[in-house]
Amino acid sequence: xxxxxxxxxYKCVPSLQQFYTGGPYVxxxxxxxxxxxxxxxxxxxxxxxxxxxxxxxxxxxxxTALVLSPDDKLLFSTSHSRQIRVWDLSTLKCLRxxxxxxxxxxxxxxxxxxxxxxxxxxxxxVLVWDVDGGFCTHFFKGHKGIVTxxxxxxxxxxxxxxxxxxDASVRVWDLMSKKCVATxxxxxSAVTSLSVVNLWDLHDYGFRMTVPTxxxxxxxxxxxxxxxxxxxxxxxxxxxxxxxxGSQAIYFITVGERGLVRIWNSEGAVCVLEQIxxxxxxxxxxxxxxxxxxxxxxxxxxxxxxxxTADQQFLFYSLEKHSEEALKLILSKRLVGYNEEIVDMKFLxxxxxxxxxxxxxEQVRVYDLASMSCSYVLAGHTEIxxxxxxxxxxxxxxxxxxxxxxxxxxxxxxxxxxxIGVGIGHTGAVGAIAFSKERNPKRQRDFFVSGSVDRTxxxxxxxxxxxDEEKPTQIKAKATVAAHDKDINSVAISPNDGFVxxxxxxxxxxxxxxxxxxxxxxxxxxKRGVWSVEFSPVDQCVLxxxxxxxxxxxxxxxxxxxxxxxxxxxxxxxxxxxTRGAQFISCGADGLVKLWTVKTGxxxxxxxxxxxxxxxxxxxxxxxxxxxxxxxxxVNLWHDCTASDKEEAFHKEEEAVIKGQELENALSDSDxxxxxxLAFELRRPHKLLELFSxxxxxxxxxxxxxxxxxxxxxxxxxxLLEYIRxxxxxxxxxxxxxxxxxxxxxxxxxxxxxxxxxxxxxxxGLIPYSQRHFSRLDRLVRSTFLLDxxxxxxxVIEPEAKVMDIKDESRASSTVKDTDEQPSIENMDxxxxxxxxxxxxxxxPKKRKSKRSREDRAHKKVKEASGINAAAISLQA
Numbered sequence: 001x002x003x004x005x006x007x008x009x010y011k012c013v014p015s016l017q018q019f020y021t022g023g024p025y026v027x028x029x030x031x032x033x034x035x036x037x038x039x040x041x042x043x044x045x046x047x048x049x050x051x052x053x054x055x056x057x058x059x060x061x062x063x064t065a066l067v068l069s070p071d072d073k074l075l076f077s078t079s080h081s082r083q084i085r086v087w088d089l090s091t092l093k094c095l096r097x098x099x100x101x102x103x104x105x106x107x108x109x110x111x112x113x114x115x116x117x118x119x120x121x122x123x124x125x126v127l128v129w130d131v132d133g134g135f136c137t138h139f140f141k142g143h144k145g146i147v148t149x150x151x152x153x154x155x156x157x158x159x160x161x162x163x164x165x166x167d168a169s170v171r172v173w174d175l176m177s178k179k180c181v182a183t184x185x186x187x188x189s190a191v192t193s194l195s196v197v198n199l200w201d202l203h204d205y206g207f208r209m210t211v212p213t214x215x216x217x218x219x220x221x222x223x224x225x226x227x228x229x230x231x232x233x234x235x236x237x238x239x240x241x242x243x244x245x246g247s248q249a250i251y252f253i254t255v256g257e258r259g260l261v262r263i264w265n266s267e268g269a270v271c272v273l274e275q276i277x278x279x280x281x282x283x284x285x286x287x288x289x290x291x292x293x294x295x296x297x298x299x300x301x302x303x304x305x306x307x308x309t310a311d312q313q314f315l316f317y318s319l320e321k322h323s324e325e326a327l328k329l330i331l332s333k334r335l336v337g338y339n340e341e342i343v344d345m346k347f348l349x350x351x352x353x354x355x356x357x358x359x360x361x362e363q364v365r366v367y368d369l370a371s372m373s374c375s376y377v378l379a380g381h382t383e384i385x386x387x388x389x390x391x392x393x394x395x396x397x398x399x400x401x402x403x404x405x406x407x408x409x410x411x412x413x414x415x416x417x418x419x420i421g422v423g424i425g426h427t428g429a430v431g432a433i434a435f436s437k438e439r440n441p442k443r444q445r446d447f448f449v450s451g452s453v454d455r456t457x458x459x460x461x462x463x464x465x466x467x468d469e470e471k472p473t474q475i476k477a478k479a480t481v482a483a484h485d486k487d488i489n490s491v492a493i494s495p496n497d498g499f500v501x502x503x504x505x506x507x508x509x510x511x512x513x514x515x516x517x518x519x520x521x522x523x524x525x526x527k528r529g530v531w532s533v534e535f536s537p538v539d540q541c542v543l544x545x546x547x548x549x550x551x552x553x554x555x556x557x558x559x560x561x562x563x564x565x566x567x568x569x570x571x572x573x574x575x576x577x578x579t580r581g582a583q584f585i586s587c588g589a590d591g592l593v594k595l596w597t598v599k600t601g602x603x604x605x606x607x608x609x610x611x612x613x614x615x616x617x618x619x620x621x622x623x624x625x626x627x628x629x630x631x632x633x634x635v636n637l638w639h640d641c642t643a644s645d646k647e648e649a650f651h652k653e654e655e656a657v658i659k660g661q662e663l664e665n666a667l668s669d670s671d672x673x674x675x676x677x678l679a680f681e682l683r684r685p686h687k688l689l690e691l692f693s694x695x696x697x698x699x700x701x702x703x704x705x706x707x708x709x710x711x712x713x714x715x716x717x718x719x720l721l722e723y724i725r726x727x728x729x730x731x732x733x734x735x736x737x738x739x740x741x742x743x744x745x746x747x748x749x750x751x752x753x754x755x756x757x758x759x760x761x762x763x764x765g766l767i768p769y770s771q772r773h774f775s776r777l778d779r780l781v782r783s784t785f786l787l788d789x790x791x792x793x794x795x796v797i798e799p800e801a802k803v804m805d806i807k808d809e810s811r812a813s814s815t816v817k818d819t820d821e822q823p824s825i826e827n828m829d830x831x832x833x834x835x836x837x838x839x840x841x842x843x844x845p846k847k848r849k850s851k852r853s854r855e856d857r858a859h860k861k862v863k864e865a866s867g868i869n870a871a872a873i874s875l876q877a
Contacts, residue, residue, distance in 0.1 A: 016635035020337025112156035120147035259292025312337035342629030391435035403430030423475040428453030451488030503530030545572035574617035587614035
């Protein structure tokens with residue numbers, strides 16, 4: 001048997017995150033990204049994979065309106081604080097902000113030039129602002145109700161502004177004359193979109209027609225004739241020949257409470273296309289009104305139609321020709337902005353390219369892992385889906401089974417995206433479910449097991465079930481047993497389909513023989529409820545995870561506990577084997593994901609990528625890729641990076657050896673500039689200290705150290721300051737630290753120093769020790785003065801003032817002699833020689849006096865000492 005290579009590390013990729021919780025949103029001019037309101041923050045989201053590009057923290061108030069500048073460089077936002085802010089999307093910095101309305105701003109629009117910003121407020125006012133200056137250029141007042149929406153005329157040459165209010169009117173404002181040029185009043189309720197179903201002629205502001213939609217319309221989008229939608233609709237119109245003489249047809253799209261997209265032709269108010277079935281799960285408000293779509297917008301660059309639902313989903317539609325005289329709306333992409341709490345999920349498909357996710361909803365959402373868009377939704381349960389499992393049936397169909405709070409189980413065909421079977425029999429919520437595991441076609445049996453709050457286990461067989469029927473078939477239970485004394489939390493089927501294990505809140509796990517559900521062994525030992533059970537793929541043992549913060553492995557033969565794993569700080573909610581049973585993954589209520597080795601009982605790695613309980617754990621059967629999700633509504637994908645980390649470490653070690661040799665060569669060549677740069681790349685602070693210390697001792701090294709420091713980046717300067725901070729804590733190294741610090745401060749300007757990340761903390765660490773070093777130097781200098789005084793008092797050295805006086809007298813006498821005629825040395829008499837010798841003796845220091853004078857002083861001290869002794873003897877007498 002080949003040895004199994006253990007996994008050492010996993011790399012986390014946040015794949016599905018919460019980015020929209022309802023409210024305003026805006027699409028970029030090229031349709032590449034969205035800007036959405038998410039609680040009190042603003043998220044910039046990539047439309048290709050729903051990943052969050054950046055996050056803009058607001059002012060602790062929910063955003064009420066968002067708009068982008070035409071070049072997508074600036075974002076305008078406002079919230080319930082009434083503060084209007086201008087953000088630079090490249091730096092995420094607020095450029096300017098101001099207040100102008102007396103109530104929340106409910107709508108904003110930017111003109112084609114990007115220089116004007118129009119705002120509509122709940123104070124019934126419409127204001128126009130200069131973007132660069134932040135001052136008000138226009139003040140319009142006239143609406144009798146709250147102004148909910150606003151827009152500029154799409155033609156930049158026509159300086160018109162349109163505003164809609166809940167007083168059922170639309171007003172047209174002329175920016176040149178600063179007056180209201182028209183009031184359009186034909187609605188009977190609040191205007192929510194300016195592309196209204198009532199059609200008006202903007203040349204004379206005359207009313208043309210009303211199109212009855214028989215639903216509450218939330219948004220209307222006009223279709224441009226040159227767009228893909230317009231060209232397809234135009235070709236259909238020419239083919240059918242429906243055209244009035246002299247009339248110009250206008251196509252528009254409506255969405256509303258029914259959750260259906262409809263395309264209308266203004267000629268005769270005809271609906272040319274209506275969806276047969278809704279892609280939206282309709283919600284009901286407190287007043288029992290339905291809510292499907294909440295808004296819609298035509299995407300630029302012929303990218304289709306974007307519709308937003310009441311449950312925070314973004315649906316992207318494209319239009320295709322279904323036949324010569326029929327059209328079809330294709331749902332090309334579905335982005336889910338908010339998933340609520342994720343309770344269970346499993347990988348789906350032969351290549352495991354999909355992920356089925358159960359949240360606190362009645363539907364199951366299936367995501368494409370490549371784009372993280374929701375491929376389809378399985379709707380049929382009437383209550384929240386609590387558990388699910390996936391399998392490949394004996395006939396090759398990819399199936400999904402779900403258990404719900406509605407006490408039923410449902411079987412789904414992933415290809416037809418429909419429910420093919422319903423099992424009714426439990427009297428409580430179904431909280432655990434598992435498919436058969438045997439994949440040998442000769443021995444495979446099509447069944448699944450469910451566990452419920454009613455404390456029973458049921459075996460359901462779907463062998464011979466038809467997968468093509470339009471209506472779901474009734475599935476019957478083949479066996480039922482009262483398994484536990486409390487709720488059943490988890491069930492698992494052995495790899496050979498011979499046993500099933502159930503875990504319950506009664507603190508026990510039990511193993512049953514299939515298909516009769518005969519009790520085999522009871523596993524007792526946990527102090528809290530058992531949340532998860534799993535069979536080993538290679539051994540006759542069971543893995544259990546409990547609320548007592550422990551994980552246990554049990555022997556099936558006698559029910560004994562083989563090993564206990566401790567490490568979680570809260571309840572362990574899921575545990576599953578990986579690496580062919582040699583390791584397992586666990587996750588819990590502490591938000592941690594842990595990787596364990598069974599043989600040693602060691603926790604190899606701990607990951608903290610969730611902010612709440614981790615309820616769901618899915619492991620790919622082929623790739624062993626992980627997926628985790630929980631209460632934070634985030635799905636994280638985990639990839640095994642053991643091999644890549646090992647290869648990367650080998651390359652780093654090889655590169656370090658090569659650079660280390662280059663460093664030694666640079667030192668031998670006295671190339672300190674290159675040596676310093678290599679020491680930085682290798683992150684060797686001790687070698688850097690040696691280099692700087694050697695340069696500090698050299699007097700002509702300033703040029704080399706400046707060249708070396710100028711080649712560093714901001715991060716390297718920050719790292720060097722960290723090294724200096726450490727060196728500065730030691731008195732032996734402080735001289736080198738201040739030597740390097742002096743050169744850094746002379747090279748960098750104050751502005752560049754401030755821009756270094758964490759500079760405040762670094763300076764706080766440098767200043768106290770520097771003050772201590774300077775105080776120590778001051779004390780040392782003061783102590784040298786005491787030494788001079790002591791030596792002077794001991795007549796070891798002459799006072800500096802006396803020596804200077806003697807030098808001045810000798811210099812003055814020599815000057816006087818120079819003014820007279822100086823005789824030669826040969827003509828000097830004996831008196832002159834004696835005077836010259838005396839002067840030399842006076843200038844010489846006392847420590848260089850002759851041996852005779854020292855002997856005289858010593859003899860004098862002996863005599864004084866003898867005199868003192870004689871005086872002491874006489875006093876004693």
